[in-house]
Amino acid sequence: MLQRLAVKSRGKSNSNISLSPNRSFSSSSSNIKHLKQLHAKLIRNGGMEDILTVGKLIADVAISNPLNLIYARSIFSKLTYPPNIFMWNSMIRGYAHSSAPKEAIFLYCEMLQKGFLPNNYTFPFVFKACNQLIDLNLGLCVHGTIIKFGFEDCDAFIQTSLVNFYASCGSIESARLLFDRCSQRDVTSWNALIKGYVRSGRYMDVICVFRVMQDRVDIKVDEITMLGVVLACSQLGALEMGRWVHAYIDKNRMKMSMNLGTALVDMYARCGSIDLAVNLFKRMREKDVRTWSAMIGGLAVHGLGKEALSFVADMQKDGIDPDSVMFTYILCACSHAGMVTEGLDFLDKMKEVYNVEPTIEHYGCIVDLLGRAGRLDEALNLINRIPMKPDVVVWGSLLVACRAHKNVEMGEAVAKEMLKLDPNHCGAHVSLSNVYASAGRWSQVDQVRNTMKDHGIKKPPGSSLIELHGVVYEFIAGDRSYPQTAKINLMLDEIARLLSIEGHVPTIKGISFDIDEEEKEQALSQHSEKLAIAFGLINTRQGVPIRIVKNLRVCEDCHSAMKLISKIFDRLIVIRDRSRFHHFKDGSCSCRDYW
DNA sequence: TTAGGGTTAG
Numbered sequence: 001m002l003q004r005l006a007v008k009s010r011g012k013s014n015s016n017i018s019l020s021p022n023r024s025f026s027s028s029s030s031n032i033k034h035l036k037q038l039h040a041k042l043i044r045n046g047g048m049e050d051i052l053t054v055g056k057l058i059a060d061v062a063i064s065n066p067l068n069l070i071y072a073r074s075i076f077s078k079l080t081y082p083p084n085i086f087m088w089n090s091m092i093r094g095y096a097h098s099s100a101p102k103e104a105i106f107l108y109c110e111m112l113q114k115g116f117l118p119n120n121y122t123f124p125f126v127f128k129a130c131n132q133l134i135d136l137n138l139g140l141c142v143h144g145t146i147i148k149f150g151f152e153d154c155d156a157f158i159q160t161s162l163v164n165f166y167a168s169c170g171s172i173e174s175a176r177l178l179f180d181r182c183s184q185r186d187v188t189s190w191n192a193l194i195k196g197y198v199r200s201g202r203y204m205d206v207i208c209v210f211r212v213m214q215d216r217v218d219i220k221v222d223e224i225t226m227l228g229v230v231l232a233c234s235q236l237g238a239l240e241m242g243r244w245v246h247a248y249i250d251k252n253r254m255k256m257s258m259n260l261g262t263a264l265v266d267m268y269a270r271c272g273s274i275d276l277a278v279n280l281f282k283r284m285r286e287k288d289v290r291t292w293s294a295m296i297g298g299l300a301v302h303g304l305g306k307e308a309l310s311f312v313a314d315m316q317k318d319g320i321d322p323d324s325v326m327f328t329y330i331l332c333a334c335s336h337a338g339m340v341t342e343g344l345d346f347l348d349k350m351k352e353v354y355n356v357e358p359t360i361e362h363y364g365c366i367v368d369l370l371g372r373a374g375r376l377d378e379a380l381n382l383i384n385r386i387p388m389k390p391d392v393v394v395w396g397s398l399l400v401a402c403r404a405h406k407n408v409e410m411g412e413a414v415a416k417e418m419l420k421l422d423p424n425h426c427g428a429h430v431s432l433s434n435v436y437a438s439a440g441r442w443s444q445v446d447q448v449r450n451t452m453k454d455h456g457i458k459k460p461p462g463s464s465l466i467e468l469h470g471v472v473y474e475f476i477a478g479d480r481s482y483p484q485t486a487k488i489n490l491m492l493d494e495i496a497r498l499l500s501i502e503g504h505v506p507t508i509k510g511i512s513f514d515i516d517e518e519e520k521e522q523a524l525s526q527h528s529e530k531l532a533i534a535f536g537l538i539n540t541r542q543g544v545p546i547r548i549v550k551n552l553r554v555c556e557d558c559h560s561a562m563k564l565i566s567k568i569f570d571r572l573i574v575i576r577d578r579s580r581f582h583h584f585k586d587g588s589c590s591c592r593d594y595w
Numbered sequence: 596t597t598a599g600g601g602t603t604a605g
């Protein structure tokens with residue numbers, strides 16, 4: 001009956017409304033108007049007694065728009081007969097997708113309390129809510145109910161929901177266990193597993209899972225699989241693998257959606273090949289603010305500030321205005337390129353022209369911008385003036401600037417501010433110790449080190465990734481379990497010899513510990529990027545660029561050494577560190593020693 | 596006798 005009414009009404013009003021579950025909700029305001037008319041007719045015609053029709057009405061109202069949930073709830077609670085499971089599920093589903101996912105859980109509990117039995121449709125909706133709430137204990141209880149009602153082994157949707165739930169909560173081992181136990185796995189189950197590995201930062205595992213998927217004749221990878229794989233490549237900085245994945249997408253004639261294109265642009269930029277990123281970006285026909293952001297953010301971290309701003313102008317010509325995230329990239333572009341005036345100008349225009357309220361992240365970029373330019377007092381003034389409580393990140397930007405511009409007093413004060421906010425902040429402890437070390441105040445260095453020891457605060461080890469023939473190798477500072485140990489050590493000696501001929505003196509002041517000079521030099525030569533560059537030089541042909549991804553900022557000594565290595569060995573060396581890219585060529589770096 | 600799981604930034 002409802003279907004008939006809908007068709008009739010569509011003819012009359014010429015609106016794009018149907019009661020099909022997969023309809024578009026773009027016209028939700030006219031949609032709800034139409035549903036209300038149907039409701040009125042049902043009341044007038046006695047149709048409210050028809051449980052199937054009313055069920056469809058509740059479902060359609062509940063999923064039309066979260067704002068209509070109150071209306072759906074009122075129909076649901078005023079029924080003159082007990083709701084059926086379809087109605088319960090529809091209400092749970094509506095709340096699970098809304099900004100009040102807890103309501104979905106309350107309804108689910110109420111349903112059980114009143115003696116209604118869930119069915120296989122109920123649980124995916126309940127897990128949707130659990131995912132939103134990121135509540136592991138709650139999910140565990142629901143999982144218990146699934147076992148109790150005997151649904152765990154019989155439904156692919158429930159199994160995927162479970163994998164996805166544990167993956168979303170960061171319990172990747174549980175997700176993997178459940179995935180392995182799934183009786184039915186389709187591409188969505190595999191994608192849930194991939195998402196879990198992405199969520200846990202286990203990017204190598206993403207690539208492994210993808211390789212297994214490729215060998216399975218019963219699984220056809222899709223766009224969502226590729227989004228996870230491309231993201232993994234970009235995090236690993238694995239350009240060769242990323243290019244192969246791009247070719248795979250083309251070869252298999254997979255649809256190059258805007259999302260996938262954006263992910264590839266981002267991947268090329270993050271893998272250090274800004275040229276390939278620009279090339280693909282220019283070939284993309286459809287672009288949204290995220291696509292532009294990937295491109296502009298990429299240019300920013302490569303230090304190409306002028307080019308980034310030129311793309312911003314092009315974007316605006318295309319009718320897209322910068323949003324809040326884009327402004328962080330714009331300010332970051334200005335910061336990395338030393339464009340202080342332009343950056344400050346954008347901060348002013350953000351609110352006045354574009355109506356985007358500056359957030360703590362934007363102010364953090366400005367502190368960085370001023371700090372890098374050596375305008376430390378202005379940066380400090382800004383922190384004291386911003387309309388929100390400065391966080392450790394904002395103070396951290398100033399601390400880095402204090403170190404770079406050798407302002408010991410301010411550095412000490414800033415590190416102390418950070419430790420007030422987060423007494424266990426490792427970076428603040430290390431920086432404070434470095435500040436004291438650079439001033440030769442060893443007793444205070446010891447004091448900081450003892451505090452760190454007492455509180456169990458450890459500096460995360462430096463780690464560098466390098467890709468060779470499609471395989472990613474990881475080097476960790478001081479870890480001697482890397483491949484080709486003997487060869488690498490020989491190469492490190494050779495590098496040290498050639499560097500010293502070129503007049504390189506190791507910059508040992510970055511090391512805070514009160515150890516003798518020789519040991520300091522030894523510690524520097526064991527930095528992860530040094531191990532990776534030695535590995536790269538041994539295993540690649542003359543002239544091939546070497547790309548390295550580092551988890552921390554590159555230190556001063558490694559930076560000056562890399563410049564000379566690029567000259568001595570005539571190689572382009574591209575290093576992505578925690579804050580930007582460094583392209584070392586012919587003895588200089590693209591960051592112009594400004595990082 | 597209706598519907599369900601995997602996709603978006605700093």
